Amino acid sequence: MTTLDESQLVDLYRRMTRIRHFEERVAALKATGELPGAVHIYIGQEAVAAGVCGALSVDDYITSTHRGHGHILAKDGQIDRCMAELFGKRDGYCKGKGGSMHIADPGLGIIGANGIVGAGLPIATGAALSSVQRSSGQVAVAFFGDGASTHGTFHESLNLATVWSLPVIFVCENNGISQLTPTSEVAALGGVAQHGAAYGIPGVTVDGNDVVAVHETTRTAVERARAGEGPSLIEAVTFRIHNHSEGLETIIGDIRDHDEIDQWRARDPLTLHRRTLEKAGIEASILEELDQSVAAEVEAAIEFARNSPYPDPDDAYSDVWAGEVRSAAFWGVR
């Protein structure tokens, strides 16, 4: 039985539905060719981002992954600036220089999504180190996938965070697949949480489609981190409904197991949470209003992104360096 009150339960739904509406529209926009580059859709995993970020303070840190839209939106990143970034426009979070895989908002503690598997774990570990040095009480969360659990940075980061007792929470979203290869084929252990034992820290497996369970597990880890007791490892078992990236089936064919997808659809994290909300006596109309308002916000964001200008050609040469205007000036380019 959950200890969350009604407003907390609704807030978790709000975080999930922001992601769901955003991702459904992004997938559609990608299909029509309106978005450049690759997009990795988070649908199916919403309970992980929402449950974790719902347990964090605004100034707590997260690092995210190539499948990062959900983390950014669950941490209350702006929908319009996210959308504009996916469009490659000047009003995007990164002024069109990062794109789908690299959204950051340091003001919200989002130190960045990252296109390299495993790269965010050391960065989150460093943010936790900074928190300790500044006695700020902030915690850091590194989101990563099961595919990153075979990466050296995963093991190195768990080790470093443990020996320095850093307030960092390693959140593995285990969707079972490393791009196209089932992780069970390429990882020595059947799961990820067991690795916690190797470093003497808690390693907890949780139903990654149950937002309340994810939330409560994270809260325990946050309390431990804030108390100075060190890192935790959470493995949230979930599933991604979409392909690794949108349109991949047009290149490699449809190799997915549709029975498996259907089984996971039956455990849709938003549907599951709506049942919880219903049991808690929360009126459906509240959720419908929330859905409508988020859907409207996403549509407005699409218009915002469409109307935002592309960066100027000259913008290609700024933002590399702090304190300097144009990197090209280094070489005397005229």
Next chain:
Amino acid sequence: MPRMTQSGAMQAAIFEEMRRDERIILMGEDVRRGVVGYTAGLADEFGNDRVRDTPISEPTFIGAGLGAAATGLVPVIDLLMSTFLYVAMDQVLNQAAKLRYMMGGACDFPLTLVGATGGGAGMAAQHSESPHPIIMNSGGVKIVIPSTPADAKGLFKSAIRDPNPVIVLYHGALGAVRGEVPDDEDLVIPLGEGRVLREGTDLTIAAIGLMAKRAVSAADRLEEEGMSVEVVDPRTLFPLGWTAIADSVRKTGLLLAVDEARRTCSAASEIAARVTQDAFDALRGPPTVMAVEDVPMPFTPPLEAEVIPSIDRIADAARELIGGAEAR
């Protein structure tokens, strides 16, 4: 002005900077134990929180440096050998070099990496080469190599104060060389600014680190033969200390660029290309590159001496260039 070694100058720099700015932390392998001289004594003054021995996990402690830099600290990371950068290339080239740009400038990363570079100590290829060309091509990491103790102090301090990722490579063979070092606590050398180590009129030698010192020795020898050679040390390789080189070549009309990196895509080849393109009218002969041929650094001292440009080889090449220009 006090005379000190390169290592002593770097030690003075880090002590002064850590006293000045409490956001600075130093971490790396064995830094508290002082395996590299310049970190000795730091833990005694600044404590084990600001001076941290790391596990042997280069990708993670460099990545952690980035995370700490993004969130209010000013980390200085000692790498021991600069070749250990290769272990952490994702964090250096994909992260440090790119994150600020990819974030649209939303966040600064004031991170300094320090490591020993170059050969001459019989350490074989994995512990003694010059990785600076790779960093020069990173697009987003600055890199400096001092050739004198005073420059070591000033460049190290500038690197720490710079709000961007900067790599400081110091040459092991210059560690014990003494020189005058100002005790000015604000001795900073603007990154990207080269300097003339020795004035001359017949030929410019552009060289860095140990090669700059050898070039000065070669120039002194050629002076006795009646030739006037100018030696320029760009000091910063990215952004290249270009103006000092360009001004010198426009004066002398000849360039010999000497580098301890391998020849292909070396700093010297970049300098020669720039001179060819930007100072062509001033040239009296072909811009010439002298570097390590494209082999890994050998272990045994005779072979090491064979591949690293020596004073003799630098002098011979300079003599030939000056003679060739006079004959034309």
